[in-house]
Amino acid sequence: MNAAADTAGGTPILRAESVTKRFSGLVSVDQVSFEMRKNEILGLIGPNGAGKTTLVNMISGTLRPNEGALYFEGQPIDALAPYKRAHLGICRTFQVMKPFPGMSVLENVTVGALFGRDGGETAMAKARESARDWLDFTGLSHRIDARADSLGGPDRKRLEFAKALAMGPKLLLLDEVMAGLNSVEVEEVIELIKKMRERGVTILVIEHVIKAIRSLSDRVLVLHHGQKIAEGDPAAVLEDPQVVEAYLGRRRH
């Protein structure tokens, strides 16, 4: 029997099968397997250097696994360039944000709308209109004509979200979008992520802010030295002695 058919909602939107990535002999992601169901929020945690960003890079296509395979909606994706994966609906934000600096906020998000899921089929006027909608959604309408590089931290995060959302993601990969935000701003971003999910987006959240992981995640996956050491219900995983030892306990010091 096909195990995938057993999961609620049919074929998983994403399936990783024993994915491994090595850099000059060192294993950064070590035979990691997991699935994501449509419309779920999966929290991905682990200490610095655990392999979280490397895993996201393999899903979005900037890196290819040395071993193993990734499937999106049942189709193998490892041979596809990042832009082709974006056309399928796999979009990501970057841990180090990359706005187009000389361009306005509106232009940045319009680029997202032009090069996202519809893959070059979107007319400029429609793309701009969609960009305005997403800037409204993310609370950045008042900075629409500002240069992207003039934005402060929280507004840059909103811009990253608006750009990613304008691409029409089915699967959104968020790599530490809360880093450097204060607790009020963290709450705002949590609400924004919840709103995205209500719109039908499936979301992978990498975050060191455990409060956010707890409040957002349907399930949590923990990486340590590139290996999956726990996966499942957030409360149970965050209490798991191995996880506390590897990660949470250490961060208390």
Ligand SMILES: Nc1ncnc2c1ncn2[C@@H]1O[C@H](COP(=O)(O)OP(=O)(O)OP(=O)(O)O)[C@@H](O)[C@H]1O
């Ligand atoms: N391009 C690369 N070349 C060589 N080594 C790399 C490269 N990218 C990542 N690594 C190594 O792979 C390991 C995992 O790094 P990764 O950035 O995936 O960790 P992370 O879990 O995202 O950590 P953080 O929480 O600090 O962002 C680290 O040892 C890192 O030095």
Ligand SMILES: [Mg+2]
């Ligand atoms: Mg990282």
